[in-house]
Amino acid sequence: MTDDFTTTVYYDDDADRSQIDDETVAVLGYGSQGHAHAQNLADSGVDVVVGLREGSSSRAAAEADGLAVATPAEAAEAADVVSMLVPDTVQPAVFEQIRDGLDAGDTLQFAHGFNIHYNQIQPPADVNVTMVAPKSPGHLVRRNYESGEGTPGLIAVYQDETGTAKEQALAYAHAIGCTRAGVIQTSFREETETDLFGEQAVLCGGVTALIKQGYETLVDAGYSPEMAYFECLNEMKLIVDLMYEGGLGEMWDSVSDTAEYGGLTQGSVVVDEHARENMEQVLEEVQDGTFARNWITENQAGRPSYTQLRHAEKNHEIEEVGARLRDLFAWAEDEDATEDDKQRVNADD
Numbered sequence: 001m002t003d004d005f006t007t008t009v010y011y012d013d014d015a016d017r018s019q020i021d022d023e024t025v026a027v028l029g030y031g032s033q034g035h036a037h038a039q040n041l042a043d044s045g046v047d048v049v050v051g052l053r054e055g056s057s058s059r060a061a062a063e064a065d066g067l068a069v070a071t072p073a074e075a076a077e078a079a080d081v082v083s084m085l086v087p088d089t090v091q092p093a094v095f096e097q098i099r100d101g102l103d104a105g106d107t108l109q110f111a112h113g114f115n116i117h118y119n120q121i122q123p124p125a126d127v128n129v130t131m132v133a134p135k136s137p138g139h140l141v142r143r144n145y146e147s148g149e150g151t152p153g154l155i156a157v158y159q160d161e162t163g164t165a166k167e168q169a170l171a172y173a174h175a176i177g178c179t180r181a182g183v184i185q186t187s188f189r190e191e192t193e194t195d196l197f198g199e200q201a202v203l204c205g206g207v208t209a210l211i212k213q214g215y216e217t218l219v220d221a222g223y224s225p226e227m228a229y230f231e232c233l234n235e236m237k238l239i240v241d242l243m244y245e246g247g248l249g250e251m252w253d254s255v256s257d258t259a260e261y262g263g264l265t266q267g268s269v270v271v272d273e274h275a276r277e278n279m280e281q282v283l284e285e286v287q288d289g290t291f292a293r294n295w296i297t298e299n300q301a302g303r304p305s306y307t308q309l310r311h312a313e314k315n316h317e318i319e320e321v322g323a324r325l326r327d328l329f330a331w332a333e334d335e336d337a338t339e340d341d342k343q344r345v346n347a348d349d
């Protein structure tokens with residue numbers, strides 16, 4: 001444990017694995033997070049049953065990975081800890097299927113606080129309600145577990161019926177590999193609002209919008225789509241890898257002085273105070289529930305806007321150019337190529 005920061009960070013030694021090792025965990029859903037939690041828990045020696053609906057397209061994968069599969073209701077009935085890892089929008093309906101399987105003292109656990117924070121699920125008063133939220137896409141939660149690296153994560157406690165909810169969440173975080181990297185305790189509110197803001201304004205929405213605007217600016221000015229792709233998308237990974245390893249400083253150290261001067265002077269011309277005001281607006285709509293209401297209504301209407309936006313994104317020219325270029329990369333034919341090989345080739349471009 002370290003208290004060097006304003007927040008306490010928990011590591012492997014802070015977790016008491018007896019809090020999870022003797023429990024049965026139902027992992028509901030076998031998608032991005034579900035497959036990672038279920039396999040990591042099982043590899044850590046925890047008894048796991050995967051809960052999937054009848055006819056689920058995920059069933060074959062879970063069984064091929066050697067896991068027991070039951071319906072969500074059966075899995076919850078058999079389990080002490082129920083990990084809700086189906087999409088946020090279907091969680092309220094799945095909760096109705098598993099409610100009766102939650103006994104007093106069981107734990108209902110989430111990887112994101114949306115449905116608790118925005119009151120879409122009202123859990124029984126006599127169960128623990130916790131969160132273990134890896135700060136990463138699920139596929140990397142699995143990959144990092146297998147490599148021994150681990151993935152940073154958050155824990156939160158909304159209801160503590162047994163008095164050991166936090167200890168159990170930490171033990172679960174240990175079993176999926178999060179305490180190897182570091183785990184911070186937060187609240188359902190803080191996790192929900194920061195996660196939604198981050199994915200909308202920066203990580204997913206902000207970055208893709210920046211990439212597309214940069215690509216379109218170059219192509220509209222007559223430069224080749226291939227050049228624009230390499231400059232605005234491909235090299236993004238390499239630059240972000242440096243920030244990931246050593247912060248903004250490591251990236252600035254590695255690029256040329258010319259890039260550093262240009263970046264420091266022009267970056268805030270592009271992402272200026274208007275972008276900041278827009279970010280504040282995005283945050284406000286997360287905080288006051290506007291985004292949550294819109295997302296719930298969009299689903300109730302059959303996702304008309306979402307479908308249209310997905311279609312447009314998939315058909316953006318940068319996707320066609322990127323698919324073509326990635327097929328030509330040296331490692332495309334080479335099944336033995338490592339991530340290092342790929343980065344070396346990328347760096348040479």
Ligand SMILES: NC(=O)C1=CN([C@@H]2O[C@H](COP(=O)(O)OP(=O)(O)OC[C@H]3O[C@@H](n4cnc5c(N)ncnc54)[C@H](OP(=O)(O)O)[C@@H]3O)[C@@H](O)[C@H]2O)C=CC1
Pocket residue numbers: 028029030031032033034052053055056057058059084085086087088090094111112133134135136137138139
């Ligand atoms: N994606 C991520 O990396 C992250 C996600 N989270 C959170 O984790 C949770 C899970 O998200 P994520 O992993 O993206 O989810 P996915 O979209 O990957 O979940 C898909 C799984 O849910 C099942 N499923 C879908 N619809 C239903 C349904 N109506 N009834 C029963 N099962 C259903 C699917 O089974 P089927 O084959 O039957 O459709 C599949 O197994 C969310 O709360 C999310 O916010 C948190 C951190 C990161």
Ligand SMILES: CC[C@](O)(C(C)=O)C(=O)O
Pocket residue numbers: 134135136137138195198199203204
């Ligand atoms: C950044 C998107 C995310 O919040 C995540 C992978 O952490 C998600 O909801 O998928």
Ligand SMILES: [Mg+2]
Pocket residue numbers: 134135136195199
């Ligand atoms: Mg997230």
Ligand SMILES: [Mg+2]
Pocket residue numbers: 112195196199
């Ligand atoms: Mg999220």
